[in-house]
Amino acid sequence: MTTTTAPKMKRVAMKTIPILRPRAPTDDHPLVKIALSAIAVVFIGLFLFMPLLTVFSEALAQGWRMAWDALSEPDAIEAIKLTLLVAAIAVPLNMVFGLAASWCIAKFDFRGKNLLITLIDIPFSVSPVVSGLVFVLIFGLQGWLGQWLRDNDMKIIFALPGIVLATVFVTFPFVARELIPLMIDQGKDEEEAAATLGAGGWSTFFRVTLPNIKWALLYGVLLCNARAMGEFGAVSVVSGHIRGLTNTMPLHVEVLYNDYQYVGAFAVASVLALLALVTLLVKSVLEWQFADEISATHRH
Amino acid sequence: MPGFGFSLAFTLFYLSAIVLIPLAALIIRPWELGWNGFWAEILAPRVLHALKLSFGAAAVAAAINSVFGLIVAWVLVRYRFPFKRVVDALVDLPFALPTAVAGIALSALYASNGWIGAPLEKAGIKIAYTPYGVVVALVFIGLPFVVRTLQPVLTDLSRDSEEAAATLGATRFQTFRRVILPTLAPTLLTGTAMAFARAVGEYGSVIFIAGNLPMVSEITPLLIIIKLQEYDYAGAAAVGVVMLAVSFVFLLALNALQAWVSSRR
Amino acid sequence: MSLVIEQIAKRFDRFPALKGVSMEAPEGCFLALLGPSGSGKTTLLRILGGLEFADVGHIQFAGLDWLSLPARERRAGFVFQQYALFRHMTVAKNIAFGLSIRPRKTRPTRAEIARRVEELLALVQLDGLGKRYPSQLSGGQRQRVALARALAIEPRMLLLDEPFGALDAKVRKDLRHWLRSLHERLGLTTVFVTHDQDEALELADMVAVMNQGRIEQIAAPSELRANPASDFVAEFLGQNAAPGVVPLRTAATRQKSPTDSRGYATY
Numbered sequence: 001m002t003t004t005t006a007p008k009m010k011r012v013a014m015k016t017i018p019i020l021r022p023r024a025p026t027d028d029h030p031l032v033k034i035a036l037s038a039i040a041v042v043f044i045g046l047f048l049f050m051p052l053l054t055v056f057s058e059a060l061a062q063g064w065r066m067a068w069d070a071l072s073e074p075d076a077i078e079a080i081k082l083t084l085l086v087a088a089i090a091v092p093l094n095m096v097f098g099l100a101a102s103w104c105i106a107k108f109d110f111r112g113k114n115l116l117i118t119l120i121d122i123p124f125s126v127s128p129v130v131s132g133l134v135f136v137l138i139f140g141l142q143g144w145l146g147q148w149l150r151d152n153d154m155k156i157i158f159a160l161p162g163i164v165l166a167t168v169f170v171t172f173p174f175v176a177r178e179l180i181p182l183m184i185d186q187g188k189d190e191e192e193a194a195a196t197l198g199a200g201g202w203s204t205f206f207r208v209t210l211p212n213i214k215w216a217l218l219y220g221v222l223l224c225n226a227r228a229m230g231e232f233g234a235v236s237v238v239s240g241h242i243r244g245l246t247n248t249m250p251l252h253v254e255v256l257y258n259d260y261q262y263v264g265a266f267a268v269a270s271v272l273a274l275l276a277l278v279t280l281l282v283k284s285v286l287e288w289q290f291a292d293e294i295s296a297t298h299r300h
Numbered sequence: 301m302p303g304f305g306f307s308l309a310f311t312l313f314y315l316s317a318i319v320l321i322p323l324a325a326l327i328i329r330p331w332e333l334g335w336n337g338f339w340a341e342i343l344a345p346r347v348l349h350a351l352k353l354s355f356g357a358a359a360v361a362a363a364i365n366s367v368f369g370l371i372v373a374w375v376l377v378r379y380r381f382p383f384k385r386v387v388d389a390l391v392d393l394p395f396a397l398p399t400a401v402a403g404i405a406l407s408a409l410y411a412s413n414g415w416i417g418a419p420l421e422k423a424g425i426k427i428a429y430t431p432y433g434v435v436v437a438l439v440f441i442g443l444p445f446v447v448r449t450l451q452p453v454l455t456d457l458s459r460d461s462e463e464a465a466a467t468l469g470a471t472r473f474q475t476f477r478r479v480i481l482p483t484l485a486p487t488l489l490t491g492t493a494m495a496f497a498r499a500v501g502e503y504g505s506v507i508f509i510a511g512n513l514p515m516v517s518e519i520t521p522l523l524i525i526i527k528l529q530e531y532d533y534a535g536a537a538a539v540g541v542v543m544l545a546v547s548f549v550f551l552l553a554l555n556a557l558q559a560w561v562s563s564r565r
Numbered sequence: 566m567s568l569v570i571e572q573i574a575k576r577f578d579r580f581p582a583l584k585g586v587s588m589e590a591p592e593g594c595f596l597a598l599l600g601p602s603g604s605g606k607t608t609l610l611r612i613l614g615g616l617e618f619a620d621v622g623h624i625q626f627a628g629l630d631w632l633s634l635p636a637r638e639r640r641a642g643f644v645f646q647q648y649a650l651f652r653h654m655t656v657a658k659n660i661a662f663g664l665s666i667r668p669r670k671t672r673p674t675r676a677e678i679a680r681r682v683e684e685l686l687a688l689v690q691l692d693g694l695g696k697r698y699p700s701q702l703s704g705g706q707r708q709r710v711a712l713a714r715a716l717a718i719e720p721r722m723l724l725l726d727e728p729f730g731a732l733d734a735k736v737r738k739d740l741r742h743w744l745r746s747l748h749e750r751l752g753l754t755t756v757f758v759t760h761d762q763d764e765a766l767e768l769a770d771m772v773a774v775m776n777q778g779r780i781e782q783i784a785a786p787s788e789l790r791a792n793p794a795s796d797f798v799a800e801f802l803g804q805n806a807a808p809g810v811v812p813l814r815t816a817a818t819r820q821k822s823p824t825d826s827r828g829y830a831t832y
Contacts, residue, residue, distance in 0.1 A: 025466030025616060025636040026459045032472070033379055040375040041387065043368045047440050048393050050415065051405035058408055097314045104307040116311070118555075122319055125547045127501025128399075129521035130540045133528065134322035137329050142533050144325060169318055191301055201302035223395075230398025233503035237525060250400040250504070257404050257508065266408075269401040276396035283396075284389045460649035463616050466636040467643040468663035468718055478666065482653045 055273045058266035070256075070264035071271065078244045079252035079268070085160070086235075086248060087228040090167040094224055095217070098175025103209075106183030107191060117180060123172040132166045132237025139165075158240030163248065166234040171224045178220035179213055182294070186212055215290040219283065226279040230272055323544070330538035341538040346514055347523060351542070353431060354520040358499035361438035366492040369446025370484070376447070377454040391447050394440055399504025406437055407508040429511030434519060437505040442495030449491030453484065486561040490554060497550045501543060567591045568722070568754055573622035575608055582608040583619070584778040590771055592627075593752045595745075597765035600775035601801070606758045607726060609775075613756060614643045614724045626754075627721050642715030642753075646727045648707045650699040656710050657682050657695030663718035685713040688747075705736040716751075725757035729764065741768060762802050766790070774798045 023029070028036070059067045070076060101120060105113060123131065138144045139156035149156060156162045190212070194204040210217075232250040239246045241255060249268055256265035286294060330338050341347065375381075376388050394402065410417040410427040417428055427433050457480070465475040503521040510517045520543060527536035568590045575583040583605045590596045598606035611617035613624065615636030624631040631639065651659050658665075660682045664673055673681065686692050689709035699707055708728065715723060728744065729737040745768050748755055759765050765772045766786040773783040774797075782794035793799035 023635065024618070025472075026462045028378070028472060036371055037375050037379055037381055039368070040372045044372065044387055044390060046416065047436075047443065048390050050409055051402060051440065052390075052393060052397070054405045054409050054415070055401060058405075097311065100307040100314075101311040104304055104311055107301055108304045108308075110308070116315075119315060119319065122323070125497055125551050126323075127503065127521050127540075127543050127547070129503050129524050130326065130501065130543055133524055133536055133540050134326045136528060137325045137533060137537055138322060140528075140533065142531060165318070169322065172318055188301060195301060204301075205303070226396050230396075230401070232398055232400040232403075233521065236503070237528065250398045253398075253400045253404060254508075262408075265404055269398075269404060272398045272401045276393065276398070276401075279396045280389050280392055283392065284385070458647075458649070460645050460647060461651055463614075463636070464643065464645060464649040464651075464714075465662070467614055467616070467639070467641060468666070468714065469637045469640065470662075470666045471637065474666045478662070479651055483651075 052273060055266055055270050058262060059270040061266075062263050066263045067267040067270070070261070070267040073264070075244045075247070076252060076264070076268055079247045079249045080271070082160075082163075082247065083229050083249040086163055086167050087225055089164050090171055090228045091221060091225050093168055094171055095175050095221055097172070098179050098220060099217075101176045102179035102183045102213075103205075105180050106186070107188045120173050120176050120180075123169055128170060128231065128233025129237055131169045132234035134169070135162055135165050135238055157238050158242065158246060160246070162238035163235050163246065166238045167228050167231055170231050170234045171227045174224035174227065175217065175220035178216050178223075178294070182213060182216045183209075212293075215286060215293040219286050219294050222279055222282055222286070226276060229275060326537055326540050326544065330534050330541055333534050333538065337534075338538050341535050342542055346518070347520075347539060349515050350518050350520040350523045351539075353434065353517065354500050354543075355546075357431060357434040357438055357519075358442075358496050358502075361435050361442055361499050362492045362496035364435070364439050365442045365446045365495045366488055369443055369491065369495075370450060370488060372443070373447045373450035373454055377451060391444050394442075394444050394505075399441070399502070400508075402440060402505040403437065403508035406440060406505065407433075410436060410509060428509050429513075429517065431510075431517050433509035433511065434506055434517060437509050438499040438502060441502050441505050442499050445495040445498060446488070446491035449494065450484065450487055453487045457483065486557065490557060490561075493550065493554050493557070497547055497554075501547065567626075568594070568596075568756075569623075569625040570609075571623040571625075573609065573612060573619045573624065575605075575612065575617065575619050581778050583612075585622070586775075586778070586780055588773055588780060588783050590754070590756075592754055594754055595748050595768060595770045596754075596756045597769035597772045598756065598758045598775055599760070599762060599765040599772050599801075601760060603777075604775040605778040606760075606775045610724055610726055610756060610758045613722070614641050615639050616643070640718055640721045642712075642718060642720030642723045644708075644711045644715050644723070644725045644728055646730050648699075648711040648731075650707060650710060650714070652699055654698075655695060656691065656697050656699065656702070657686075659699065659710055660685050660695075660714045660717050662714060681717060685717055688716070689713045690743075703736075704732050705740055708732065708740065720753065723753045723755040725755065727758055727760070729759075729761075737764075744768065766802075774801060776801075 101116075104110075105117065136143060136157055139149060139162060140146050141150070141157075143157075156165070190208050191204050194208045199207065229248075230250055231248075232254070235248055236251060236254070239248070239251055241247060241251055243252075243255065247255060249272055253265050253269045253272070256262075256268065330341070333341060342351075372391065376384065376391075407428055408414050410420070410433060412418060412421045412426070412428070414428070420427060425432075427436055461479055461483070462475050465479045466472075470478070501521060503519070506519055507522055510519060510522075512518050512522055520539060524536045524539050527533075527539065570586060570588050573583055573586045574581070586605070586609060598609060600606045608617060612619050613631070615634065619632060622632075651662065654662070657679075661678050664678045664681060667673075682695060683692075686695055689712055691706060691709055691713070694702070694706070699710065702710065708731075729740060732740065741764065757768070766789070769786065771783060772786055772789055774781045774789070776797050782789060782798045784792075784794075789798065789802065793802060
């Protein structure tokens with residue numbers, strides 16, 4: 001094949017002058033391309049990259065030493081611990097909820113399903129401050145249960161439970177909204193097949209369903225965790241900003257910043273920024289490697 | 301198949317406990333002020349100004365994002381350039397970066413001694429601690445909504461209709477204005493509306509750069525916190541209810557828009 | 566004034582789509598590019614339309630160096646396989662598109678455009694459907710809207726990519742006869758791509774049988790049946806040719822087939 005075409009192609013090339021190639025009709029003019037690319041890159045640079053760079057540069061403005069000291073100071077360590085603790089409670093809770101919600105929505109038919117899906121999305125459209133406010137209205141000193149809590153010597157607002165509640169509220173839909181469309185798309189054939197083969201409910205779930213959704217679950221958990229560790233507005237309302245006690249990392253950043261301790265504020269902030277970067281990296285890798293298994297909408 | 305009763309019961313319980321009952325608490329609370337008291341609270345000059353600022357700045361930021369978000373999405377989908385994947389991943393930064401971190405970073409950047417603030421100040425433009433600062437923060441927070449909504453639609457946009465326009469004699473610009481843009485318009489509108497809805501309630505990234513002067517650069521969510529600190533629960537709830545109501549109206553409008561779009565296809 | 570294609574070659578990355586294709590067709594000819602998928606027929610059509618560019622080669626048409634013109638200046642009416650109608654525009658707006666985007670100097674008046682649209686709607690037998698959206702039409706109707714839209718710009722040539730590919734058998738048959746008679750009426754040089762030999766033999770004045778980026782044979786349908794130039798042609802035509810298909814004879818087929826005079830059309 002190649003031996004017969006090669007001489008012919010050569011003859012073609014000699015006989016005819018290569019033609020001037022106009023632009024493909026769906027291609028933009030080179031100048032337009034350059035201009036639009038430049039606008040996009042400058043815009044992203046100005047609004048996204050520069051702030052990111054600022055975080056690290058301000059943190060290291062007075063050297064690694066100062067940044068490290070700010071991080072190893074007891075209040076900072078308490079803030080890191082509290083943030084990890086809150087995420088360690090909130091994320092698994094929302095994960096279990098996401099699994100339960102997507103299981104009943106995807107595998108069964110019932111009335112009000114669409115309403116349920118809409119309700120699950122609510123926390124996304126509520127201002128973070130309002131998300132914190134609702135818990136103050138219930139558990140705060142002048143809230144519904146305020147007096148009763150006080151009488152029984154329990155504390156929710158300005159304490160760990162309040163911070164956890166606000167965080168759970170804010171990160172509520174993350175896992176569920178990743179899983180619901182995917183599981184609806186996958187249907188229930190495999191589960192039914194497993195049931196006919198004699199598998200019980202839990203073993204069907206762990207051996208059939210879970211392997212099918214594991215990457216989407218991880219994806220949802222990743223986003224949920226990033227938000228849980230970084231939530232500021234809602235937590236700010238319920239925390240009371242007690243140093244070393246109810247300050248999460250983002251709140252600690254605020255306290256330090258308002259105290260004009262910029263290096264400390266940015267040092268803690270850069271830890272959070274690193275967390276964000278790792279989240280983005282893992283997220284990109286997941287999207288790139290497992291696009292089909294993450295989202296039903298990625299499939300064609 | 302097993303597990304229906306259990307999973308649905310748990311879902312409903314958890315949803316009620318975490319979301320529905322707390323929201324009910326919010327909706328009920330302000331009415332202890334009475335109908336007139338509620339409106340007096342909302343129409344107080346300071347509250348009114350904060351609402352105006354929150355909605356106004358969110359609208360301006362959403363408008364900016366609709367233009368630049370479209371350009372960014374277009375460039376990311378259509379062109380090839382070095383580090384494209386990095387730029388693409390960076391678009392999600394506002395989703396991933398804690399808002400407080402974004403807030404202090406933007407504030408440092410746009411302050412009068414910051415990398416961007418200093419040259420701007422020389423030119424006589426002040427961003428930080430003015431309403432413009434609020435807009436800057438809201439642009440930051442809203443960009444990914446527009447880009448991420450547009451990207452899949454742009455990717456799926458068939459080249460056929462662009463080619464058809466070209467064979468019919470259209471210039472590239474005419475093709476964009478009369479064929480591509482109308483096709484993208486509903487999606488662009490959806491993304492912009494999402495950016496707007498998010499921006500209205502945004503708190504963390506705004507308060508550091510805004511300066512928070514009452515009647516000047518004080519946003520609504522901050523006012524809620526101030527009222528709480530004054531133990532004015534009902535007042536805080538009143539403002540919260542207004543924000544909630546507006547975002548629900550928006551959510552409904554958005555759903556209606558999407559239903560309308562899919563019915564036309 | 567005929568269509569002259571000389572030594573067109575094109576590769577996609579490393580895959581050679583066209584390996585030096587030459588042919589000539591008289592003006593007003595109804596030419597079919599027939600071949601299996603991957604034979605290069607669609608690529609050749611897209612090169613004619615200005616949607617793809619040859620690596621080497623020349624095309625002359627209507628006294629123009631065809632390949633030096635960008636797509637929008639060729640006035641080649643292109644009908645896409647999936648029609649590519651503008652979904653957000655009504656049928657009338659779709660048809661008017663080519664006229665309404667002309668620069669102000671050469672643009673017809675609104676009334677004139679409306680009149681042309683009515684004419685074209687009548688021509689493609691869709692009177693009264695101008696206010697519909699493409700999504701409200703059947704496949705065959707969309708096909709005809711796409712054709713009317715292409716005809717609106719008073720094209721120099723008409724290019725049809727698998728014009729009946731997406732239609733069911735009954736509609737296919739009807740549209741086939743209708744298209745043939747439309748061609749007789751308009752006399753436009755028309756090139757269409759198909760993988761269906763019945764369609765090609767029944768409709769076209771000339772059929773170019775393509776295989777692996779080359780033209781195996783180009784001839785009138787009767788000639789093609791009588792003297793297939795290669796095993797491939799014989800096999801491809803014989804494969805599932807319906808018996809009793811009588812090729813239509815027209816002015817163009819009565820002329821001498823360019824294959825005989827030039828000799829390089831078949832390899």
